[in-house]
Amino acid sequence: MATSRGRGFLDARSQLYPCVYSACMRACTCQFRLCPFWPKPSLRNRSVHPIQSVLNPGKQGRAVDVGMRQAAVLTISDRGSRGEREDKSGSVVREILREAGFSIVHSEILPDDRSLIEEELLRLADESCLDLVVTTGGTGLSPEDVTPDATLAVIHRQVPGMAEAMRSVSLAKTAHAMLSRAVAGIRGQTLIINLPGSVRGARENLEVVLPALEHALDKIQGDPSECGTDHESGKG
Amino acid sequence: MATSRGRGFLDARSQLYPCVYSACMRACTCQFRLCPFWPKPSLRNRSVHPIQSVLNPGKQGRAVDVGMRQAAVLTISDRGSRGEREDKSGSVVREILREAGFSIVHSEILPDDRSLIEEELLRLADESCLDLVVTTGGTGLSPEDVTPDATLAVIHRQVPGMAEAMRSVSLAKTAHAMLSRAVAGIRGQTLIINLPGSVRGARENLEVVLPALEHALDKIQGDPSECGTDHESGKG
Amino acid sequence: MATSRGRGFLDARSQLYPCVYSACMRACTCQFRLCPFWPKPSLRNRSVHPIQSVLNPGKQGRAVDVGMRQAAVLTISDRGSRGEREDKSGSVVREILREAGFSIVHSEILPDDRSLIEEELLRLADESCLDLVVTTGGTGLSPEDVTPDATLAVIHRQVPGMAEAMRSVSLAKTAHAMLSRAVAGIRGQTLIINLPGSVRGARENLEVVLPALEHALDKIQGDPSECGTDHESGKG
Numbered sequence: 111m112a113t114s115r116g117r118g119f120l121d122a123r124s125q126l127y128p129c130v131y132s133a134c135m136r137a138c139t140c141q142f143r144l145c146p147f148w149p150k151p152s153l154r155n156r157s158v159h160p161i162q163s164v165l166n167p168g169k170q171g172r173a174v175d176v177g178m179r180q181a182a183v184l185t186i187s188d189r190g191s192r193g194e195r196e197d198k199s200g201s202v203v204r205e206i207l208r209e210a211g212f213s214i215v216h217s218e219i220l221p222d223d224r225s226l227i228e229e230e231l232l233r234l235a236d237e238s239c240l241d242l243v244v245t246t247g248g249t250g251l252s253p254e255d256v257t258p259d260a261t262l263a264v265i266h267r268q269v270p271g272m273a274e275a276m277r278s279v280s281l282a283k284t285a286h287a288m289l290s291r292a293v294a295g296i297r298g299q300t301l302i303i304n305l306p307g308s309v310r311g312a313r314e315n316l317e318v319v320l321p322a323l324e325h326a327l328d329k330i331q332g333d334p335s336e337c338g339t340d341h342e343s344g345k346g
Numbered sequence: 347m348a349t350s351r352g353r354g355f356l357d358a359r360s361q362l363y364p365c366v367y368s369a370c371m372r373a374c375t376c377q378f379r380l381c382p383f384w385p386k387p388s389l390r391n392r393s394v395h396p397i398q399s400v401l402n403p404g405k406q407g408r409a410v411d412v413g414m415r416q417a418a419v420l421t422i423s424d425r426g427s428r429g430e431r432e433d434k435s436g437s438v439v440r441e442i443l444r445e446a447g448f449s450i451v452h453s454e455i456l457p458d459d460r461s462l463i464e465e466e467l468l469r470l471a472d473e474s475c476l477d478l479v480v481t482t483g484g485t486g487l488s489p490e491d492v493t494p495d496a497t498l499a500v501i502h503r504q505v506p507g508m509a510e511a512m513r514s515v516s517l518a519k520t521a522h523a524m525l526s527r528a529v530a531g532i533r534g535q536t537l538i539i540n541l542p543g544s545v546r547g548a549r550e551n552l553e554v555v556l557p558a559l560e561h562a563l564d565k566i567q568g569d570p571s572e573c574g575t576d577h578e579s580g581k582g
Numbered sequence: 583m584a585t586s587r588g589r590g591f592l593d594a595r596s597q598l599y600p601c602v603y604s605a606c607m608r609a610c611t612c613q614f615r616l617c618p619f620w621p622k623p624s625l626r627n628r629s630v631h632p633i634q635s636v637l638n639p640g641k642q643g644r645a646v647d648v649g650m651r652q653a654a655v656l657t658i659s660d661r662g663s664r665g666e667r668e669d670k671s672g673s674v675v676r677e678i679l680r681e682a683g684f685s686i687v688h689s690e691i692l693p694d695d696r697s698l699i700e701e702e703l704l705r706l707a708d709e710s711c712l713d714l715v716v717t718t719g720g721t722g723l724s725p726e727d728v729t730p731d732a733t734l735a736v737i738h739r740q741v742p743g744m745a746e747a748m749r750s751v752s753l754a755k756t757a758h759a760m761l762s763r764a765v766a767g768i769r770g771q772t773l774i775i776n777l778p779g780s781v782r783g784a785r786e787n788l789e790v791v792l793p794a795l796e797h798a799l800d801k802i803q804g805d806p807s808e809c810g811t812d813h814e815s816g817k818g
Contacts, residue, residue: 271760
């Protein structure tokens, strides 16, 4: 059973298993018994992710991309969540991501409520195992702006350069760009990126990180390709 | 009784109460019983700030600016605090802030003592309820430079873009700009900004954040205006 | 007994003691009894560093530079540590540092193992008391990239402007620069700087911080010179 999930397994004889062991340490949904990620109790609760282990050199295959990457867009807005404001920035973000080749599998308007935002981020990263979650709104200095705080609470690792780059490019256009507290970070195999709530700010900021997104997601999900090539000065 | 504090309350019939319920959850000092912030026991120890609650749409009024914003300038310098060094950077900072419309209500030279700096920041934010506290000095790499550490210890939320913008603009002039560990952040309704100790560094850095200061303070203090307008890409 | 260590003590009569009380609160190795850092039990386990105390005005001398600064270069690479990849970026980093006047006293290839990296950083800072430790590799987003996390775990104070400056300059050349999670920070009197693992990235990033390095190390090690001069806008 093929899935729209963006990763599969290519074995040593180039046999593609277009399923995927769920990125979140759950069982494969393909039911194809040759698939090395086919569910078995021994795989559950493992501390080493099966995909990671097969990525090691000398093993019998490697993970590959199949299909499109999956993204969710969360609009964070008290007014939007009450239906008092059209979700223009969410629409713009979805449009840009679709053009960039993402499948938008979830879209939602949440109020400026830190617990709700955290819960939703956790669900999208840990259960839905999405590649990318983009939020728009709630990144400013108002007491109700809590999106960065919710994001910081759930990510395992920050990607400070993404937030710096977004602010730096916007700053050339408006001094208010320095007031964005937007955060970018990684939870498991999911990249979470905060964008400002204004249409222009969301578009401008997303376009700044877009050129690095594919490489970022490849790396987050364990792409074992050589990183010492000299075209990647951002790579460690 | 009018106060020089920078916030008041405008009710639904445009009646201005030029007092203010102290920004720090203390009682209003106006003694004007029609004022919705007039002290009553039920207001004390509330987790929701009265000003914030009236800022919600559908309520009977909104907070407005009255008078000037209040700022303090802290010069952090062992030598300055012993009278061995003239406080030139403090003077420059005060002059720039006054020209920008701030009322400088407090000015002080403190030694490079983390506990003292923390105590003073807490007092200025929690008791004096100032809009802005600007420090100059103690942002470098010397063992005695502790201003950013003291600031990080008292702020509730960082505003990383302000610190990034200050360093980024200074970096175009001198490589030493990258050695500033200056922090900007929010405690309650007070914005705290660290500046370097040199006259030139303090001036240059303050001028970088100045264009965003009014908008920042409006937002920190709960300005409910629509944030989706496209002139504010830094706003969430 | 003279030492190659980069600090000495100049007393009030300009008598140079070309030894140094070990920067890490250990005893002086010079055995020269006039040296104010000559070992005595009362100096051990002091919370105030002896060098810092003599740096105070009114005391009988001041610390000075003698000889070259000492640096270590750690290459972080699973493949490199297994001998499967030539350590090109390490070579480039060592070459640049030597040209800048550093003595490379230690060089090593470590796997992407957070505990090992932390242990080595601790050893180089706390026991070898080096002026500078530069790492190359492991700064990206892959699950195995842990160099910044290991660095954050051991440093006492971050120097965020160094990391920002490196990313900002690289970003003008490649969008992938925003994916570096590189950290710069201070442990005791040792500056630790992460560089990306690619040759080009390591060179470009190191060249960004190089012009500020001498001033940074002077300050970290307690240079008491006046900081209010207007050529140092990054200094606090």
